[in-house]
Amino acid sequence: MSANRPTEATEESAARAASGGDGAAPDTYDVIVLGGGPVGENVADRVHAAGLSAVVVEHELVGGECSYWACMPSKALLRPVTARSEARRVPGLSDAVAGPLDAPAVLAHRDATVSYWKDDGQVRWLDSVGLDLVRGRARLAGPRRVTVEGGRTLVARHAVAVCTGSRPVLPNVPGLAAAKPWTSREATSAKAVPGRLVIVGGGVVGVEMATAWRALGASVTLLVRGDGLLPRMEPFAGHLVAESLAEAGVFLRTGVEVSEVRREAPGGPVTVLLDTGDEIVADELLIATGRAPRTEDLGLETVGLTPGGWLEVDDTLRVDGVPGGWLYGVGDVNHRALLTHQGKYQARVAGAVIAARARGVPLLETDRWGAHVATADRHAVPQVVFSDPEAAAVGLSAAEAERAGYRIRVIDHDLGAVAGASLYADGYRGRARMVVDLDREVLLGVTFVGPGVGELLHSATVAVAGEVPIERLWHAVPAYPTISEVWLRLLEAFRGD
Ligand SMILES: Cc1cc2nc3c(=O)[nH]c(=O)nc-3n(C[C@H](O)[C@H](O)[C@H](O)COP(=O)(O)OP(=O)(O)OC[C@H]3O[C@@H](n4cnc5c(N)ncnc54)[C@H](O)[C@@H]3O)c2cc1C
Numbered sequence: 001m002s003a004n005r006p007t008e009a010t011e012e013s014a015a016r017a018a019s020g021g022d023g024a025a026p027d028t029y030d031v032i033v034l035g036g037g038p039v040g041e042n043v044a045d046r047v048h049a050a051g052l053s054a055v056v057v058e059h060e061l062v063g064g065e066c067s068y069w070a071c072m073p074s075k076a077l078l079r080p081v082t083a084r085s086e087a088r089r090v091p092g093l094s095d096a097v098a099g100p101l102d103a104p105a106v107l108a109h110r111d112a113t114v115s116y117w118k119d120d121g122q123v124r125w126l127d128s129v130g131l132d133l134v135r136g137r138a139r140l141a142g143p144r145r146v147t148v149e150g151g152r153t154l155v156a157r158h159a160v161a162v163c164t165g166s167r168p169v170l171p172n173v174p175g176l177a178a179a180k181p182w183t184s185r186e187a188t189s190a191k192a193v194p195g196r197l198v199i200v201g202g203g204v205v206g207v208e209m210a211t212a213w214r215a216l217g218a219s220v221t222l223l224v225r226g227d228g229l230l231p232r233m234e235p236f237a238g239h240l241v242a243e244s245l246a247e248a249g250v251f252l253r254t255g256v257e258v259s260e261v262r263r264e265a266p267g268g269p270v271t272v273l274l275d276t277g278d279e280i281v282a283d284e285l286l287i288a289t290g291r292a293p294r295t296e297d298l299g300l301e302t303v304g305l306t307p308g309g310w311l312e313v314d315d316t317l318r319v320d321g322v323p324g325g326w327l328y329g330v331g332d333v334n335h336r337a338l339l340t341h342q343g344k345y346q347a348r349v350a351g352a353v354i355a356a357r358a359r360g361v362p363l364l365e366t367d368r369w370g371a372h373v374a375t376a377d378r379h380a381v382p383q384v385v386f387s388d389p390e391a392a393a394v395g396l397s398a399a400e401a402e403r404a405g406y407r408i409r410v411i412d413h414d415l416g417a418v419a420g421a422s423l424y425a426d427g428y429r430g431r432a433r434m435v436v437d438l439d440r441e442v443l444l445g446v447t448f449v450g451p452g453v454g455e456l457l458h459s460a461t462v463a464v465a466g467e468v469p470i471e472r473l474w475h476a477v478p479a480y481p482t483i484s485e486v487w488l489r490l491l492e493a494f495r496g497d
């Protein structure tokens with residue numbers, strides 16, 4: 001692939017000066033994107049579609065964490081689990097799915113879903129849309145300048161977008177690092193089902209991986225330091241998921257901390273010591289306690305920033321405190337919403353912003369919900385936890401809305417009481433909640449928990465992001481007999497019908 005050469009002599013000489021006089025002229029692009037995950041790919045695509053030249057620098061696999069060690073493999077492991085569980089509650093079908101999952105087949109399907117950890121398909125896509133790719137670890141080397149391991153230097157005319165994502169964190173527990181625990185990477189790519197798996201962390205990764213590996217045959221213990229699961233959602237979401245995990249045979253222990261970890265021999269059993277004095281012996285230990293930004297070896301100090309932290313950005317995704325305003329931080333790395341779809345949304349915004357600034361557009365649309373600001377990643381973030389049952393939420397929980405000072409009313413409904421739910425699965429258990437802003441009579445947040453609710457979530461996202469007045473939502477008639485009829489019940493309750 002050939003690099004886009006500069007067209008103006010002045011830019012070329014500026015670029016050569018920037019190369020530090022090492023003789024090799026740097027390759028100059030309008031935009032340099034660091035990291036070829038879903039977010040980097042989308043930034044590059046948007047600026048290129050707007051007529052700018054762009055290069056993506058990637059040191060591992062194009063497609064990033066999401067494609068190979070996160071969203072895609074985890075959902076490939078989970079889909080058979082939820083499909084079987086639902087089928088088991090459909091009369092006439094339950095006997096046909098009474099047996100265990102075919103673990104080797106599920107793992108093989110996971111392997112195919114991640115293209116066997118090869119990125120040829122994604123590289124072909126970059127090529128097909130006319131984006132250049134440089135392989136290797138990238139570092140900033142002063143304003144608008146990037147060096148790539150192997151010696152190549154790149155210079156950006158307009159912008160550098162940092163889209164280097166995040167990595168798992170290991171808590172500072174004696175013996176933990178030496179025990180070489182699983183992180184989300186091993187949990188999504190393991191080649192065999194461990195006999196005994198201990199998972200630390202009751203967030204999304206902990207819950208999804210407990211669901212998957214238990215159903216695939218592992219004996220799973222889930223250790224949570226708080227009092228429940230999925231603490232960022234409405235409390236009933238964690239309760240229902242915990243109840244169901246317990247029924248599936250997961251040992252859930254809340255209110256416990258890991259005080260030490262011991263693994264005598266590599267690959268041998270691991271002993272997890274708790275602050276209660278208890279010890280648990282397992283074959284594998286998964287640490288699912290959150291993420292840290294991939295900014296520690298990125299040359300941030302060469303542009304006046306501190307390495308290792310999340311990138312602070314404004315709503316146009318521009319990094320704060322960088323003279324000239326040429327540096328952007330998009331996706332996980334800015335810590336606004338660690339989700340692929342939200343990162344890709346930011347990428348669309350950043351692409352529009354970079355293109356507009358490059359064209360010298362005098363006034364950007366920066367009002368809330370304007371074309372040149374990220375708004376939804378603060379006010380209308382949808383997330384589906386692909387557990388059994390699924391937990392799906394958008395916007396604020398009741399507690400978050402209260403903390404933010406809104407005058408709210410909370411409406412709950414039993415999802416199992418909706419006709420569509422009783423047809424969907426025998427003994428359907430689930431719940432829905434909407435949080436209403438009483439001053440504007442719009443929805444601030446909606447949560448659904450129950451089988452199949454992931455596909456229901458977008459209706460709520462439209463209502464929350466669109467700030468659709470309740471009065472008008474009343475005219476959005478859900479089809480009979482679908483689970484979506486819960487909307488009618490929630491609205492009736494609000495109206496007092
Ligand atoms: C187990 C798990 C399951 C998940 N499931 C979901 C889900 O179902 N839905 C969802 O929306 N989100 C999910 N997420 C979150 C999702 O994976 C992330 O939000 C998403 O990957 C962020 O995309 P990104 O492009 O910002 O970063 P990444 O996907 O991390 O990509 C960053 C890229 O930058 C590259 N890079 C880093 N540093 C450098 C450097 N110096 N030079 C060159 N390249 C570099 C990396 O190699 C990587 O390819 C999940 C996360 C985990 C851990």
Ligand SMILES: NC(=O)c1ccc[n+]([C@@H]2O[C@H](COP(=O)([O-])OP(=O)(O)OC[C@H]3O[C@@H](n4cnc5c(N)ncnc54)[C@H](O)[C@@H]3O)[C@@H](O)[C@H]2O)c1
Nearest residue numbers: 171201202203204205206225288289290291338384385386
């Ligand atoms: N389906 C999805 O959308 C999906 C799936 C997986 C991951 N993700 C994203 O990936 C990110 C990472 O997920 P995650 O589950 O690692 O993080 P998380 O922040 O969701 O959960 C981490 C949990 O670990 C706990 N914890 C932190 N330190 C601990 C310690 N020392 N000991 C015990 N517990 C500790 C926290 O209290 C928290 O409950 C999340 O932001 C999530 O949005 C999304």
